[in-house]
Amino acid sequence: MQKIVLLTMLSALTLGAQSPDITGVWKANLQKSKLNIPPDRAPTNYLVIIERKTAIFNHRTKETAPQIVETTGTWTARGEHRSVLTVFDNSKPAVLPYEGVPTRLTATSEGGTLTITGQTAGRPDTFTRTYKLSPDGKTLTVEISSTHEGHKMESTVELEKQPESAAAPLRKPEELAGSHFKNVKTASLKNLPESEFIDQMHYIAWSLNRNCEFCHVQGHFDSDDKKHKQTARKMIDMAAAIDAKNFEGHPEVRCFTCHEGHAHPLSHPQFPEEAEAEKAAIAKAAAEERAAHPTPHR
Numbered sequence: 001m002q003k004i005v006l007l008t009m010l011s012a013l014t015l016g017a018q019s020p021d022i023t024g025v026w027k028a029n030l031q032k033s034k035l036n037i038p039p040d041r042a043p044t045n046y047l048v049i050i051e052r053k054t055a056i057f058n059h060r061t062k063e064t065a066p067q068i069v070e071t072t073g074t075w076t077a078r079g080e081h082r083s084v085l086t087v088f089d090n091s092k093p094a095v096l097p098y099e100g101v102p103t104r105l106t107a108t109s110e111g112g113t114l115t116i117t118g119q120t121a122g123r124p125d126t127f128t129r130t131y132k133l134s135p136d137g138k139t140l141t142v143e144i145s146s147t148h149e150g151h152k153m154e155s156t157v158e159l160e161k162q163p164e165s166a167a168a169p170l171r172k173p174e175e176l177a178g179s180h181f182k183n184v185k186t187a188s189l190k191n192l193p194e195s196e197f198i199d200q201m202h203y204i205a206w207s208l209n210r211n212c213e214f215c216h217v218q219g220h221f222d223s224d225d226k227k228h229k230q231t232a233r234k235m236i237d238m239a240a241a242i243d244a245k246n247f248e249g250h251p252e253v254r255c256f257t258c259h260e261g262h263a264h265p266l267s268h269p270q271f272p273e274e275a276e277a278e279k280a281a282i283a284k285a286a287a288e289e290r291a292a293h294p295t296p297h298r
Contacts, residue, residue, distance in 0.1 A: 008117065011186075014201070015078075020113065022131055022133055022140055024049075024050060024161055025047070025049055025166050026047070026140055026160065026161060028046055028158055033156060033158045034156045036154060037155075040076075040077065041078065043075055044076065044275060045070075046073075046075075047074075048073075049171070050069070050070050053069070054068055065092070065274050066089040066090065068086070069086050070085075071083075073170040077128065081194075082195040083176060083195060086098075086105075088107060091109075098118060099199055100203040100206070101202055101203060102206075103119065104118075105117070107119050112132075113132050114130070115131075116129040116131075123206075124147065125148050125149070126147050127146035127147070128145045130142070137161065137298065138161045139161070140161070142156070143155075149290075164271070172281070173193070174193035174194045177189055177192050177196075180193060180194045181194075181221075182222035183224065186236050188236060188237070189236065203255065207255035208259050209282060210282070211286065214288060239257075248280075
């Protein structure tokens with residue numbers, strides 16, 4: 001009898017921990033959604049494809065786990081933008097790229113609700129995404145709470161189930177960076193899809209712990225006036241050449257390999273006054289960017 005009771009309890013716990021079936025094609029009801037974004041970036045269309053498969057979670061032990069891949073496409077006056085969020089639905093943290101930056105991601109399920117938490121490596125930025133599926137399976141509510149540089153933002157996206165045919169705009173190949181953007185000259189970047197190119201820009205900024213304007217002229221990103229941008233091109237080509245020659249093209253050597261969160265690779269551990277000077281420079285640059293591009297907060 002005790003075994004039967006124990007098995008019943010374990011079955012109930014397993015059922016309670018099951019993820020809601022949120023796979024499929026979804027479209028945001030922009031009237032019901034509350035998006036914390038500037039008006040000039042307000043989307044006219046918002047599509048999401050959520051897929052689920054089994055993938056290797058630990059390459060050393062060959063452990064597998066359910067993997068959720070969420071592809072989001074938004075269309076604004078500035079054009080189309082895509083992003084991909086990949087997580088393992090096993091309640092175990094995994095460091096994976098999100099928007100180009102290494103992020104510790106954990107997905108947990110409880111009571112038919114899926115919660116994904118993320119923490120940016122080396123920074124205090126975090127986010128929580130909570131997915132709640134309606135009883136009829138036709139509406140998916142995603143509540144998003146995030147912190148960036150100490151500022152908290154909250155959004156709610158109301159998604160409605162769509163037929164597979166509605167995913168066509170999001171499944172077609174993206175325009176390549178060399179065609180979509182002006183003045184992309186780096187060979188290893190110009191043939192990337194637009195969203196992957198943007199992720200690479202995020203990664204470079206994260207690796208150097210600087211904002212976009214460190215290399216780009218504000219408001220004129222295609223300009224070559226800044227020496228840092230010209231240097232960055234050479235460094236990108238250098239890293240690509242090292243990987244091609246020594247690692248069969250795999251991106252083993254990247255910006256962070258040498259920079260480790262500094263604008264320039266260090267020749268020695270920083271002395272206290274050097275660390276304070278760098279910290280002040282980063283804070284000043286961040287303040288200037290916030291003043292130039294204020295973000296609304298709810």
